[in-house]
Structures are given as structure tokens and as C-alpha cells.
Amino acid sequence: QQQVKQSPQSLIVQKGGISIINCAYENTAFDYFPWYQQFPGKGPALLIAIRPDVSEKKEGRFTISFNKSAKQFSLHIMDSQPGDSATYFCAASFSGFQKLVFGTGTRLLVSP
């Protein structure tokens, strides 16, 4: 019930293309959904986050789409660049219990 399922495990996108990573959750008490970007040997960096009262949030080239009824959310990276090549993690938490439950990660490679 506290799992967050992430797909795909790996993704190759051409430069300039759109990268799409999907996550699904079971626990409807989750109310905070962040995405993190991690480069090898580094800590995860908070990219963008959404709460269930909105269906979409955009920051620069990064957009989160949120479907509350389907219990799914996704990260879209527009105009993907080689510098975006990293591992991306979705996560979820619920109010009062701040621990983040992470997905298993998606390794993105943007080819030049």
C-alpha cells in the first residue's frame, strides 16, 4: 500500500525529444508528490513537486501531470538535452508523516 511503482526502468531519448516517466501509487492518503534528479555519485536534487489539488505543474522544461482518479503522475521533460541524462526518482508522502516513499528510478539517456 505504501509502494510507488515507476516505469520505465530505463529510457533513451534523442536530443530535443520529450522524455516521459510514469509513476503509480495505491495509498490515497498520499498528498505530496516530488520528483528528484540524481547524477552518479551525487545526492538526489529536488526538481519539481505537486499536490493533489492541481492536475499539472510546469517549471521550465519540466512538467508534472497528475491524475488523481487513476492514482498516477508523470514527469515530462520537454526539449530533452544530453545534460538531462541522469536517474529520475518519483516519490510520495502524506501529511504528518514526512517520510518519502521512493519509486525504483528511471535511468534516462539523452543521445546527442
Next chain:
Amino acid sequence: NAGVMQNPRHLVRRRGQEARLRCSPMKGHSHVYWYRQLPEEGLKFMVYLQKENIIDESGMPKERFSAEFPKEGPSILRIQQVVRGDSAAYFCASSPNDRGGQYFGPGTRLTVT
């Protein structure tokens, strides 16, 4: 504005020794979280602390592991009598309150030989 700081960045311990990992949260942040990441896996929550209090330790093994966040100084994750299975990257995160985003440090990579 310095981010979350962790030290050491790399730590090698022999089986049976103790490992101490330190975390200094971002300035103004009083909430600290510890996560463990095994190779090629996602992060797993271990413990959530506020100053001088453990709020949630549901992800921490009951034996050999302990955490503290004293009134003064960094948060410390302590692993006693380390075993090979403890080899992992340990990340600390901090937030300004219990509804804000969590910001991660660079991690401590523990290797048990």
C-alpha cells in the same frame, strides 16, 4: 547559502567496527531525514528527527542502528558492529518544516570490508 552537508563522503570499515555518519542541515532547517540507497535501487527511508527528538524511526533496523539530532551540532547516524550488508550510500535530507520539500546532501558511501 550552503546546502546539506555530510561527512565523511566515503567511509571504509571492517566488519564489527562502528560507523558514524554526520549531517548538517541547511541553515534554517530543523527537520532531518536519513535514507539508505543500495546499488541500483531507490532510496529507503530510515529515520526522521527534529532537534533532540526522534519523530519516526520506522525504517531503521532495531539493532545496531541509532540516530540523534542534538540541540547543538550535526545529526549523527551510528551503525554499530557493521556487516557487509550495511554497505550502501547513506543520504541525509533536511526541510524547514513538516510540509516543505526535502533537500538532500551528497551522501556518505559506506563500504564494509
